Amino acid sequence: MFDYIRNWFQQRFSDPNAVTLTILLVIGFSIILIWGSILAPFLVAIVFAYLLEGPTALLQRLGVGRTIAASFVFLTFIMVMLLLMIFLVPVVWEQSFNLMRELPKIAQAWDQLMVQAQEFAPAFIEPQQVLAFSENITARLLSFGESILAQSLSSLVNAFTLLIYLVIVPLLVFFMLKDKDVLLGHFNRILPKQRRMISQVGIEMNTQIRNYIRGKALEIMIVGVVTYVVFSLFDLRYAALLATLVGFSVLIPYIGAAVVTVPVALVGLFQFGVTSTLFWLIFAYLVIQALDGNVLVPLLFSEAVSLHPIYIIGAVLVFGAIWGFWGVFFAIPLASLVKAVIMAFSQQRRLQEHAEGAEP
Template sequence: MIKVFQSWMHRYFSDEEAVVLAVLLLLGFTVIIGFGGKLAPLLTGLVLAYLLQGLVQQLKRWNLPHWLAVWAVFMLFLGGLATLFGVVVPLVWKQIINLFNELPRMLAEWQNLLMHLPERYPAFISEEQIERLVRSANAEAGQFGQWLLSQSLASLPMLMNILIYLVLVPILVFFFLMDSQKISTWISEHLPRRRRLVTVVWEEVNLQIANYIRGKVIEIIIVGAVTYVCFTVLNVNYAALLAVLVGLSVLVPYIGAAVATIPVALIGLFQWGLGSEFMVLMVVYAVIQALDGNVLVPVLFSEAVNLHPIAIIAAVLIFGGLWGFWGVFFAIPLATLFKAVLYAWPRGVEAAVETADSSS
């Protein structure tokens, strides 16, 4: 056992570059896990600047000066932010309020529908079972109302955090974009000169994660916008709220689409019942999901690393449990990082050893 462990350590940590990579990864995860909450605005600005950096580079390839490309992208970012908080968020919030106002009526209709089930199917369900189900549902609704009230009372600190984010994050994004070269140079100066393995891993991870995150943001916007237009044409209630849910559902492959089907089906069922309009709604939703999975995803993620579905679900469960929403959002990039390190580390160590042997 000791020999096996020594052989494993010699294979992966015999070169100083491997040790440097291990220390950098350990330090990075330690900072995120230990200080992620306190550094959240800084990390958010860094991620957004990372997303926008590709657009800056594209404008520079069109012979725009660096400062002009940064200002153009930054103004586009501010415009998107203004649209989000000036149009989308108020519309979604209004529909959330309307939905909660309609919940008592929906629950009453649902109870009336359930009470007729024993008459139609007496062999399968009894009135006593329906009454227990209704009492359980009323108790859950009461607990949910108490939770919602407690959340609303605690919303003032959340509003303050949102205001802090709205001020700090754009400033951080601007400086990250404007001084990206200076920051990269400063980091390089403080890293060991022999860092071939770190460079190999970073180049591969940078390509894959950049493609994934940018593609995922574009996918959310396209799926949400198409869903909103289609649901608005069909006169579906709470179209904006459902569009946001369907757009965000693409964050979690396989699971998200199935979960988003539930509110879409419930809203359509309460609005129309099991009629032709409900069937049209579900067909349109199925077409949107099919086009997303079979057309949009292959186009946006043609260069992304293919991960096994089990690896994706495991990454969502692990990182989502650690960091909530942001853990779910970055689950696949982090899994991509882990995979890239696993694949590049042995090759990088062997190449570094071969290079050292040949130079000696």
């Protein structure tokens, strides 16, 4: 057993390039695990820098200097964020508090639905089961509302931290855009000379992360806007809030869409009751989700490495448990990183076997 492990270790790490890649990965993951909360502004800035790099590079190809292009794109981005904060955030905030206040009424509508279901099929649904299930749902809705309000109040205490983010993150984004080549040059200087596998994995991951962040940003905007239009056509209450939730639900593959279905269905049940309008609303929502998964995602992520849904869900669960929101957000790129590292080691092993077979 020990001989097998020793032989496996010697085969995998006899190449200095493999050793340097492994050391870099261990150091990188350790830094994020230990100082992840401190480095959160840098992670946010990196996400926005990747998002804005495309327009900046496009202006450069048109003959605009890097500094001017980065400044123009950055100022445009700040203006868009300010418009969202002025027009969208207050509406979502107000609808959130209104929805929290009406959670008891929504729970009551759910109780009435359960009673109707028991009357419709008394042979299959016992009253005790209906009562226990309704009490459970009601308690969960009320506790959810209380927790949201408590977090909202506690967030006021962290207002100073939010102000720091509003100052630090834009500065980091601007300098990352303007001095991209300089910063990459500084990073390359600290890398060892045996960097073949690091470069191989880095090039692939740069493409993956760039495609993923831009694609997710477009997907959130498209799904959110389309959902808001559809909900508005149904005259659904809290349309802006629910559309925002649906838009951000795409950050969590497969799981997010299933979770957001619950508030959409509950609000529709509370407003329309068990009517044809409710069923048409749910049908329209399911159509949006189907078009997102089968049309929009393949178009936006055409350059992404194909991953099996089991691997994606596993990555969401594992990295989400380790790093919380950022683990969920970067679950697909991190899963692609694992795949890229495995492919790099497999390629390195094939090169070694080819070299050994070529020896006389």
